[in-house]
Amino acid sequence: MMTPRRTVVRHAPGKLFxxxxxxxxxxxNPAILVAVDRHITVTVSDTGTRSGSAGAAVVISSDLGPGTVPWRWYEDRLVPCGADDDGRARGAFAHVVSAIETVGRLLTERGLSLPTLSVSVSSRLHDNGRKYGLGSSGAVTVATVAAVASCCGLKLSADERYRLAMLATARIDPKASGGDLAASTWGGWIAYQAPDRAFVLDLARRIGVDRTLGAPWPGHSVRRLPPPDGLSLEVGWTGEPVSTAALVSDLHRRSWRGTASHRRFVETTNGCVRAATAALEAGDREGLLHQVRAAREELARLDDEVGLGIFTPRLTRLCEAAEAVGGAAKPSGAGGGDCGIALLDAGASRDISHVRQRWATAGVLPLPIRPALEGIEE
Incomplete structure (x- = not known):
């Protein structure tokens, strides 16, 4: 058995909106996210031969995927070895594969070769295969970019890692905001604005990945925020996994964009986010709670008008339980299931216990999750 020449391990946290x-x-358009202390771990080893050699160029395995799959390069894409139909393997490993391909393009542009790699993925964002909606696709993309780049000798800034992960993600889902990528990259509480993904993808096609990393990205912004003063972040899982991409696509199919309802939703939501950001920066606890409630109300109005199913009965009960003790709560992410969040008085332990009990009675599982202060880790 060949001894790996170099092994790199990277851990990327999940996120909550x-x-x-x-x-x-x-x-x-702005959003606030927080990284959480559940991680995806990606281990990458240089197996000691070059990618031009016979056999697999990359071997990918995951505790969530279809076992171990060897891949070979075909032009600038990875395809499974010996498979006539790569749909299942590519679907299962889509974000890992896209991350490797994107780093591979950067290496090629810099005149470097990609070694043969062994890539292993393990997740604490799932439990026995159960999906919690904590941004596993974003975390695995960030961790893969960081691990592969480091294994290949690339020294990247946090911004460059995020940008490579955004390019890799946008190739799969151009509607993805990339907020999960930013949370996984920088950690903690962040204020985030998405770039124009169509623009940056086109830019990468025209001038290459390397130059795109250093070019202006219209719309994009990210900065760290202080954690909320005197508030505990509580997380409840509804037991109902949901696809964010499917819900966002469903909303787009309903010809909602460009309507008066769409304009009102964006204007009101942006106002809530900016005010909540200011409250975090000022240590204004009541101001933050007020804006989180207002954001929930705007999501509920959207749900009533469009009928997406953002608020399930369990998410509604999750919010009601937190409101009953003076807290603020809402779905986190697209809704329709997955997780809800509550901000509660950190000093009111009895109220926190009461909310958790009410959640359990309503079929909502309280998760022992806390904010992750740091992003991608070695």
Whole structure:
């Protein structure tokens, strides 16, 4: 058995949306996210031969995927070895494969070769295969970019890692905001605005990945925020997994964009996010709670008008339980299931216990999740 020449391990945290869902998919609209202390781990080893050699160029395995799959390069794409139909394997490993391909393009542009790699993925964003909606696709993309780049000798800034992950993600889903990528990259509480993904993809095609990393990205912004003063972030899982991409696509199919309802939703949501950002920066606890409630109300209005199913009965009960003790709560992300969040008085332990008990009675599982202060880790 060949001894790996170099092995790199990277851990990327998951995320939760605090405010700004749906509006953030449009470039320049703000959102607030928080990284959480559940991680994706990606281990990458240089197996000691070059990618031009016979056999697999990359071997990918995951505790969530279809076992171990060897891949070979075909032009600038990875395809499974010996498979006539790569649909299942490519679907299962889509974000890992796209991340490797994107780093591969950067290496080629810099006159470097990609070694043969062994890539292993393990997840704490799932439990026995159960999906919690904590941004696993974003975390695995960031961790793969960081691990592969480091294994290949590339020294990247946090911004460059995010940008490579955004390019890799946009190739799969151009509607993805990339907020999960930013949370996984920088960690903590962040204010985020998405770039124009169509623009940056076209830019990468025209001038290459390397130059695109250093070019202006219209609409994009990210900065760290202080954590909320005196508030505890509580997370409840509804037991109902949901696809964010499917819900966002469903909303777009309903010809909602460009309507008066769409304009009102974006304007109101943006106002809530900006006010919540200011409250975090000022340490204004009551102001933050007020804006989180307002963001929930705007999501509920959207749900009533469009009928997406953002608010399930369990998410509604999750919010009601937190409101009953003076807290603020809302779905986190696209809704329709997955997780809800609540901000509760950190000093009121009895109220926190009461909310958790009410959640359990309503079929909502309280998750022992806390904010992750740091992003991608070695």
């Amino acid at each position: 605090v405010a700004g869902e749906y509006a953030v998919v449009d470039p320049g």
